[in-house]
Amino acid sequence: VAVSKAIDRLARHFAAALLAGLACYGWQAEPFVWPSPASSEHVASLADRLSAESPAAEESAAAACDAVRPLLGGLSCRSFLSDHWEVAPLLSRPGAAWARALFSLRDVERMARLWPLRFLRNHGTAVVHTPGSGFLADPRWERGAAVPPDIVEVALAAERTFVLHNLEVYSPPVAAFTRSVVAFFHAYTQVNLYVSPAGLEVATSPHQDAHSVFIVQARGCKRWSVHPPARGNWTLRSLQRGKAGEVLSPSDGSLMQPPSIEATLTPGDVLYVPRAFFHATATADAATGDSCGGADAGDPSAALTISVLSEDVFATWLYLLGEALDELATPPPNPPPNPPTAPPTAPPTAPPAELRGAAARLVSALRRLAVAQLGIEQSHTGLSASRVGDQLREALPRALMAPEGTPPILLAAGSDPRALLWRRHALGLLRSAAEEAGQPRLASLWWDGSPAAALLWPVLDEVLRRKRVPGSLKLEQLDTFLREAARGRSPAGAADTADGGVEWGDEELRRIDIDAVFKIEKRDKAHL
Numbered sequence: 160v161a162v163s164k165a166i167d168r169l170a171r172h173f174a175a176a177l178l179a180g181l182a183c184y185g186w187q188a189e190p191f192v193w194p195s196p197a198s199s200e201h202v203a204s205l206a207d208r209l210s211a212e213s214p215a216a217e218e219s220a221a222a223a224c225d226a227v228r229p230l231l232g233g234l235s236c237r238s239f240l241s242d243h244w245e246v247a248p249l250l251s252r253p254g255a256a257w258a259r260a261l262f263s264l265r266d267v268e269r270m271a272r273l274w275p276l277r278f279l280r281n282h283g284t285a286v287v288h289t290p291g292s293g294f295l296a297d298p299r300w301e302r303g304a305a306v307p308p309d310i311v312e313v314a315l316a317a318e319r320t321f322v323l324h325n326l327e328v329y330s331p332p333v334a335a336f337t338r339s340v341v342a343f344f345h346a347y348t349q350v351n352l353y354v355s356p357a358g359l360e361v362a363t364s365p366h367q368d369a370h371s372v373f374i375v376q377a378r379g380c381k382r383w384s385v386h387p388p389a390r391g392n393w394t395l396r397s398l399q400r401g402k403a404g405e406v407l408s409p410s411d412g413s414l415m416q417p418p419s420i421e422a423t424l425t426p427g428d429v430l431y432v433p434r435a436f437f438h439a440t441a442t443a444d445a446a447t448g449d450s451c452g453g454a455d456a457g458d459p460s461a462a463l464t465i466s467v468l469s470e471d472v473f474a475t476w477l478y479l480l481g482e483a484l485d486e487l488a489t490p491p492p493n494p495p496p497n498p499p500t501a502p503p504t505a506p507p508t509a510p511p512a513e514l515r516g517a518a519a520r521l522v523s524a525l526r527r528l529a530v531a532q533l534g535i536e537q538s539h540t541g542l543s544a545s546r547v548g549d550q551l552r553e554a555l556p557r558a559l560m561a562p563e564g565t566p567p568i569l570l571a572a573g574s575d576p577r578a579l580l581w582r583r584h585a586l587g588l589l590r591s592a593a594e595e596a597g598q599p600r601l602a603s604l605w606w607d608g609s610p611a612a613a614l615l616w617p618v619l620d621e622v623l624r625r626k627r628v629p630g631s632l633k634l635e636q637l638d639t640f641l642r643e644a645a646r647g648r649s650p651a652g653a654a655d656t657a658d659g660g661v662e663w664g665d666e667e668l669r670r671i672d673i674d675a676v677f678k679i680e681k682r683d684k685a686h687l
Contacts, residue, residue, distance in 0.1 A: 220557075226339035229253035230373045230429050230465075236343070245371055245393065245433045245554060248385045248420045255427035258377045261332050264354065264461045267321075268308045270329045273665060274673045276306035284324040287314050291361035293404040315356045315459050320363075326350040326463065327637065328677055331644045331668075333463070338637040340373075340465060345560035347468045347629035347680075355381070355442050355460045362440040362460070365409050366401025369394055371434045373465040376424035379442070379458035383422055383430055386415035386437040393552040394435040396470050398530065401437065409439055424462070434469065434554070469554030472629045473686055476588060477529045477551040479626060481522050483618045488519035510614050517601055517611070521589065524596035525551060547591045556581075559623060562631045570623070571616035582607055585619065625685040636679040643671045 224236040231239045232251035243249045270276060278285050279302040287297045287310075297319055306323075307313065314321040327337040327350045340348045355362045357379060365386065374383070388394070389412060400414060401407045407414065415437040424430060432438050442460045469475055473482075487510050510518070528548040559568055559581060568577050570585070586605045593601035604611040644667055 220343050220345075223339040223342035226336065227343050229257055230340075230431065232429075232431075240557070243431060243433070248433060248436060249431040250420060250422055251429040251431070253427060253429060255425075258375055258427045261336060261375065262326075262330060262352075262377045262461075262463055264311065264378055264459075266330055267311050267323065267352070267354075269665065269668075270323075271306045271308040271310060273669050274329065276323070278302055278304050278306060285310070286322045286324075287317075288320040288322060290318070290320055290355065290359050291364050291406065293364060293406045294366070294402050295404050311354055311459075314354065318356050318359070320353060320355040322354075323352040324349065325677070326352050328640055328673065331641060334637050334640050334644075337465070338634065338641070340467065341630055341633050341637070344467050345557045345562060345627075345630055346474065346554075347472050347633050349466045349468065351464045351466065353460075353462050353464060355440075357442050357457050357459055359442045362442050363438075364401060365407040365411075365415060365437045365439040366405075367394055367399050367435050367437050368432075368466070369396035369399050369434060369470040370466045370468045372432045372467075374424065374430045374432065375463040375465065376426055376428045376430075377461045377463060378426055379460035380423055380425045381460040381462060382441045382444070383420065383424060384409060384418040384439050385420040385430070385432055386418050386439075388435050388437065389414050389416055391552075392435065392549045393470070393475075393554075395529065395552065399435070407437075409437075468629070470552070472626075474555045474560065474626045474629075475551065476553055476555065476585075477525060479555060479619065479622055480551070480585060480588060481525050482622045483615060484518040484522045484525070486618050486622075487614060488515045488522065490515065510611075514604070514611055514614070517604060520598065521593060521596075521601050524592050524598065524601075528592055528595060547588060547595055550588055551592070555623075555626060560627055560630060562627055562634065570619050579607075582612075582616070585615075586612060628683050628686045629680070632680045632683060636676060639679060640671065640676045643676070644668060 227236070230251060230253075232249045234242070234249075239249070276285055278287075278300045279296065285300075285306045287300045289295050289297050297317075299317075311321055327334050327348070333350055337348050337350055362381065365384075367388065386409065394400075409415070409418075420430070422428075422430065529551045531548045558577065561568070568575065568581065570578050570582050586607060589605040590602040593599065593605070605615075606612060646667075
């Protein structure tokens with residue numbers, strides 16, 4: 160271990176000397192941070208600057224980048240990924256006309272008439288929340304009951320918030336935009352609708368999500384406060400706070416910092432909330448208690464939440480490394496006996512028993528480190544707050560999550576410089592985790608070129624393939640829905656909307672087998 164660390168230090172000094180020598184000849188390098196697990200620089204951002212994604216995948220995401228720009232506050236796609244993705248909130252104002260073209264509140268009535276929407280049931284999961292209750296469902300709307308076409312009016316009259324999940328598989332404009340989000344972020348994406356009455360001093364109490372969210376205000380207004388978490392970047396779904404009836408206070412300094420953004424969203428505004436940032440909402444003015452929104456005062460608030468999932472679908476470094484180590488730790492199955500006339504077959508290559516035991520111990524260490532900063536008592540984990548825990552909870556970067564239709568980065572391909580970057584990051588995480596867990600012998604196993612690493616790469620590639628499944632299936636689902644919605648359309652079957660868009664007729668939408676469309680994303684559950 161000591162020799163390896165010395166070699167690492169020499170490599171750093173050599174790189175610095177090389178850059179200094181090039182500078183003498185007038186060459187200036189972009190500021191570069193050595194990609195170390197202990198660095199404050201996120202490797203994902205560094206990899207984006209170094210074009211670590213495969214050229215084919217980057218080319219396929221270029222059109223999607225243009226389509227998602229309304230979400231990015233005038234920033235370039237690369238600047239957003241480097242400066243805001245998963246680390247800093249952002250307020251954008253693409254305009255009310257853009258939001259109207261995306262969604263209208265009257266679409267809910269059409270959806271309820273056309274398709275079998277049910278309360279608290281897949282698909283089209285609908286729910287009526289009691290405001291400020293920690294997301295508790297109002298029991299008056301029973302599980303499995305059909306959603307009536309006038310549900311918005313009924314919920315607003317009862318001063319409740321109506322929520323409809325998976326809007327992207329019921330609305331063609333939302334589906335088309337969601338497809339661009341999936342194609343750009345290389346991640347499963349879901350769109351939910353929230354409709355709340357005006358004048359609520361608390362619409363939702365402070366809570367956090369295990370995914371990043373873009374909020375698009377479509378109608379009315381909503382006041383938002385966004386708080387960075389007090390400890391630990393990101394969170395795990397099982398440990399997110401402020402849900403399942405837990406009502407938090409925005410002044411709880413043990414959980415959240417003072418707000419970094421306080422803003423009232425009006426139609427056409429977009430707010431980006433990174434994963435694990437606490438956020439609370441209201442539809443009343445903070446000072447007067449009256450409905451917010453000026454000219455829109457009294458209008459119900461209708462907002463879309465575009466959720467880009469990572470931890471929810473197990474696409475973080477914790478699950479990538481943990482699942483690969485789990486497979487290394489599993490003893491190989493006994494081969495079936497050869498028939499008497501068959502020649503003997505060589506047993507498959509399997510990790511030695513010592514490595515299987517080491518992998519199992521390291522999996523346990525990863526689990527403990529991942530929760531060490533999330534409010535779990537140190538006496539429970541036996542570990543103190545850990546920078547490695549933060550990095551284990553970090554979402555897998557776009558460069559590794561490009562869909563199967565493009566040539567993916569293979570960690571087992573040793574000559575690919577993009578693969579080398581991520582191999583070094585993965586091994587650095589394993590070594591740091593072992594050292595912080597007080598197991599230096601485990602750390603000594605994980606060096607590029609070591610026997611343990613050679614066995615790890617093909618297993619990691621297989622786990623990565625599974626992690627790409629949700630995004631790939633979501634693209635297939637959205638393409639199928641849009642293709643079915645457009646099939647047989649004619650100028651007589653569609654009407655122009657007031658904002659210049661195109662409205663699908665009921666006949667085009669009614670003939671879609673929405674059950675079959677929804678089940679596409681459920682077809683392969685290998686990522687679970």
